Amino acid sequence: MASYSLSAFKIRLINSILFENFNKDVPLDRVFANHFRKIKLEPQEQSLIIDLVNDLIKRLNYYSFIAGYNKPKDGKRHINKLICALHVENKWPVPKNLPECDDFSEKQAKIRKEQAKDIPNLRYGCPEWLDLLGRKELGDRWDKEKISLSRKPDRYIRVNTLKVTREQLCQMLTASKIKFQVCENQEDAIRITGNADLFKTQMFKDGFFEQQDCGSQEIAPYLQVKPGMRVVDACAGAGGKTLHISALMKGKGVIIAMDDKDWKLQALRERAKRAGAFNIETRHIDSPKVIKKLKEQADRVLLDVPCSGTGVLKRNFDTKWSDNSNDIRELTEIQADIIDRYSQMTKRGGILVYSTCSILPMENQNQIETFLKKHSDFVLDEQKTVYPSEGGDGFFMARMRRLTENELADTNAISDSKEDGNNDTVSAELSEKNEAKSE
Template sequence: MLNAPLSASSTELVINVLTMVLNEGKPLDRAYSHHFSGLKLAPAEQARITAVAGDILRRLNLYCFLADIKSSEIERLGTQLLNAWHMFHGLELPKMQYALKVEQTDFDQRLMEAKQQGALFDGCPEWLDELGQTQIGDKWPAERAALATPPKRYLRTNLLKGTREELIKTLAKEGVQTKVVETVDTAVEVMSDSALFRTEAFKNGLFEQQDAGSQLVATAVDAKPGMRVVDACAGAGGKTLSIAAQMQGKGRLLAMDVEQWKLDSLKQRARRAAAHNIETRIIASSKTIKRLKLTADRVLLDVPCSGLGVLKRNPDAKWRDTPERLPVLVQLQKDILRSYSRMVKVDGILIYATCSIMPQENREQVDLFLANNPHFVFLDDENISVAESGFDGFYLARMQRTAEG
């Protein structure tokens, strides 16, 4: 975290970002883009602002409790919240004009109370704490605490353009310090506070920013050169690009999604990465899937999910989501599994994945699918724990088609 207080102008920016997210319902990344646009902020100062705003959102109920305000009052009482945040982290208070104070005695008393309430101290809303306890049981407190920590920055080496060791050396020449992630063959962790997207290494397509856990999901596809592979919920294509590298640019890789703008973004990234075997296709109707019946060696279904494994990276989601949304997502996952699995050919492999850590979205979905589809057999699965790995949380399962059906 910071080793010095925010400036008055940066404090104001943090308050504006939080207000846009919490009062207007804007995603955090769009709030950053809106408020940083047109400003000539040094990369280090921008990083400080995003670090503070992100940390406050990861433990919003805690900091509001310590400041004795409601989250809906941040636009008006934001200076009080920022003072409480600085006090919690043992920093001098920022020099803000007309700032609202937090009395030290009241702060100390509230902090003592918060430490006795695990969910509050970890910045977890009640609905999520109840869900986690029900779904994960004794393992939930460790996951909950891990989701309250800042995310690390990981890069995926683009093996189409060089090795991991070459990437580390190239980045070092540009002042970016990284280290190998031993458990993920393509991953490096960024150790310095660097503007990654301004580097020549990025412009030349040598890497993509991608969580190490996400890289493990792509690795599980185990695509080989010459295969026909479908990434059926491709989004902007982080995993698609990783699969393209596995295939060494040989074979056919079809990236599909229901939103064209995401596929357009993928096309740009693919050009930069020299991933020339990627073809994009919009899913316009169920006919798009039917035309590909029994054609693919591998089908990756990285399905829409609650995102409860990636909350430290997307902390605004837990204040925007509600428990009522989860059953809708679970039904959508069932529908996608049932429909999109038709694309897997006999002896081909279906990979089901989520960025959730909840069994309801993960193994329970797989077991239900297998019970209703005897022409598929279970191969293996993996729970990528936030607490155990230090990565974002993911789930993946691999199933093989044994017959037409």
């Protein structure tokens, strides 16, 4: 960090970036891209601007408090005062004569900075609505996850094994002087520890890797795919998990990647071409018929449903300053509808995986419990939550198996038997059937 006050140019640039994000609802990554396309900065200077803006938005309640506002929405309306607070935080001389800052008191700002040390939600950049929801859903665990979500995210890439091995890619990274660490507990994951611009490398252009969080990389293997299968990725988006599935299938078989937004599927097609994932078909969900036509057609179905994104707030921290609690409740209805209807694409004996980038039980375990009560032809194999405190982003995944006709009949027989009080007799019959099958 600099040991001096920011220049007038940098202050104007930061103000412009914040204004566009705060008032025009443009995602932060797009705001950065728009500004840095127009303004050429040295990499070190650009990195400084990004770090300062990221910290200010990530802890907007903290900087608003230092600036004299108790609510982040009030701080958003006084961007230059936030910039003054940024100087106080970094112990830089506060700039003079900034517009609308005549009443900014550096003395009072320093006092409020000391007061903020004793307020955890300010230290960790946690809005009140999120703190209430997180505590309600996760109990004491929330304190740990709240701290983790305030930290800078690590960068991970996934080796595209359709083109290279991890050993080969590591050699290329070393030759390119890109700092990295191999993830011992995941076959294809590598953590990038330096600041290299990965997307400008020839390795990326050649499709040798995809940028993907280590937690996200756990979802595709959960499907237990095999080469030659027919797999449906029903909420594919831009296809990060779709490409991973293709690599696990060694490019053999068929993956039907679906989404209700065709522009996302276009991005997926471009990524698939670069990755050499030629077993991917895309289908736009423009009517319910698209789903119905695939009834009981897929060996594997992945439902990576729309969610609150509470597990990925390390990266998408600009989304947390609006109270989304009501939106999340509406999302749970959408999730329930998707799993009810889309699950029917799973073959008898096939596997369905439901996943989110949320850590809230209301979107995860509760959804699975409700679904299984309504659909007796599915049984839970395993479910798992990957928490942000474990190093990467937060995700949930549940693997369910759809019973075959014979298994379903046996299950129904057991259920009827319980009602009739003849459970021992039916259990014995099922035991004999299973023994006969094994012989």
